[in-house]
Amino acid sequence: xxxxxxxxxxxxxxxxxxxxxxxxxxxKSLKLREKLYIAVAVVLIIALVIGIFAVRTHNSGTxxxxxxxxxxxxxxxxINSATVEDFMEVSGIGEVRANAIVNFRESVGGFTDINQITxxxxxxxxxLESIIExxxxxxxxxxxxxx
Numbered sequence: 001x002x003x004x005x006x007x008x009x010x011x012x013x014x015x016x017x018x019x020x021x022x023x024x025x026x027x028k029s030l031k032l033r034e035k036l037y038i039a040v041a042v043v044l045i046i047a048l049v050i051g052i053f054a055v056r057t058h059n060s061g062t063x064x065x066x067x068x069x070x071x072x073x074x075x076x077x078x079i080n081s082a083t084v085e086d087f088m089e090v091s092g093i094g095e096v097r098a099n100a101i102v103n104f105r106e107s108v109g110g111f112t113d114i115n116q117i118t119x120x121x122x123x124x125x126x127x128l129e130s131i132i133e134x135x136x137x138x139x140x141x142x143x144x145x146x147x
Contacts, residue, residue, distance in 0.1 A: 078135050079117075080110040090134045092127045 087098035100120050105111055118128050 074114050074132070074136055076111050076114065079114065079131070080105060082135065090127070091130045093130075097122055
């Protein structure tokens, strides 16, 4: 007998853990599962980032990915202060569309993005390009690509 009056070779209330092949297989499957969760999380994060930069054009129903460096920033005070008559000077815009632009602008408290103009029924990407060219004197990207 030992000091604590226990017989040698008998457990003292603590059972041995069996680290057999089954527990090693479970450990491997757990690590595989963890790797799978991480891979899914990474894919979801990448999709989220792409989704943030994906801008759906209102009239064409297509998606175009914008890279932050390629986004041209326009002085929106020009568009936000334009009158119905100013918009009527743009090719493809008559009195009805010009009024629609001004009314929409007033309802949203002013444009915060030039692309908001395409939210208006009847304003296509082509008309938006005409607006940009008229108010900002710039050729749009699609016109430069055609040259």
